[in-house]
Amino acid sequence: MQPQKSRPGAGTAYDNARSNDTPIDAVLHRLDRVKRTAPGKWIALCPAHDDRRPSLSIREADDGRVLLKCWSGCGAAEIVSALGLSLADLFPGDRRGLSDHGTGPMRRPFDYRDALQGIAHEATVARLIVEAVNRGEEMDAESLDRLALAEERIDDALRAAGGVQ
Template sequence: MSSPIDLVLARLEPFRLRQAGRDRWRACCPAHGGSNPSALSVGVGAEDLVLLRCWHGCEVEQVAHALGLELSDLFPAKPPQFHTSGKPARRRLLSAGQALDLLDGEMTLAVVCASDMAAGRPLDESTRARLLQAAARVSMLKDEAHA
């Protein structure tokens, strides 16, 4: 499998590609179609990602698409990470702080609803629906914590 920079350099060959230093190249920009062979700077960044800079203002997405690439093609494939169980690791949807913030908000809603009901005030339909949504979100957090 070729690296992202090898893929980009191969696609840039027709655009007067030339090396400008270690892990740096210059070429005509395929996005705006100019003839200046210094309009596009290409480099290799941290973790081997491809850096593209058009000095005429083309966006990275425009340059990638002009080369027939997606933005994801500019990044090296990450090897799967595994738990000690040998199963692939799953990326957490929320950080612990985000989960606690969400729980705090849902608890506040539950306490206000319980207080209203204790005072004899019935919950209207939209509040009842929101309370059910809160319960579902808390359940989702529980499942996420146990995943």
């Protein structure tokens, strides 16, 4: 993993609008060279490493949360902190906003492919953290938080698929 780069001031320009932003808006507003590749999917420059060709893929899940994947291996925690956001900002806080957009979870059936893609992404995140530790990097609180989030997301997917036995 890359050393953390801080971008002082990143995101502050949007703080006023923040309460009305959906997670995807908050993320896309802060990224450079955003390009929409498909409905609910974008690519952009990764803010967490020295990115010259857009290597960050961004997806909006049906429930409004944002999935980030850097093909150079930056973790979601690194990416959001480079944007001046936190992992919590990737989750919709206000579901009324979602139904206004017609993308609320009640409108669509459960999407297994979506859920499996999400789980695959979480597995990748976990592997990258393990690899970093294996290289001798310290297991910091942020990585532990990220692993807990991975577990939570997989739990969520299981619940959405019909509940925990």
